[in-house]
Amino acid sequence: MVKADQKKESNISEYLIYMFQSEDLIRTFEFDLNRITEYMIANIPVTDSEKKELILWYAALIEIMRADNVEKAGHISEVSNLIQELAALHHSLISNDTKYNSLVQLANPFIQANIKESNNTITNPIQVCLNAIYGFLLLKFEEKIITDNQQKMLNAFGDLLSYLSYNYKNSAKET
Helix, strand or coil: CCHHHHHHHHCHHHHHHHHHHHHHHHHHCCCCHHHHHHHCHHHCCCCHHHHHHHHHHHHHHHHHHHHCCCCCCCCCHHHHHHHHHHHHHHHHHHHHCHHHHHHHHHHHHHHHHHHHHCCCCCCCHHHHHHHHHHHHHHHHHCCCCCCHHHHHHHHHHHHHHHHHHHHHHHHHHHC
16 A cells, blocks of 8 residues: 555545645656656665555556646646545534634634735635645755744644544544
């Protein structure tokens, strides 16, 4: 089982961020599976059969990205649909879960600031949270400084997404 499948089963938010990273990685390597294999997969300390499984997974993702016409930007339809499912769960939990409501209240000022910063091009609060966490993950890779206020935002978004992911996983078990 590839890492993406494991993440999808255990934590849907982590899976989505992993998919953001995988899509960007494919774009960085210009959809060249040979380069992905040579520079990335070859260096992962797993068995040869696991490497073959990863190569097949990346090959399939490349095809999906092309079919979904997201070569330059955006997300494959599965990722977009999962974000919409999380948004629907988000709205449902706001209506009937006081603990989740308190997490939303802590995150909402940051969500609104990010929506404003995007000039209202991204209005889905879950997309905002995922984008912010992914963006700060990239900053961390570049060893950039994260301010105290940014860390507060990340904590609020992380808490909200963790609770949402937990509820998503439990709702999937019920169906």
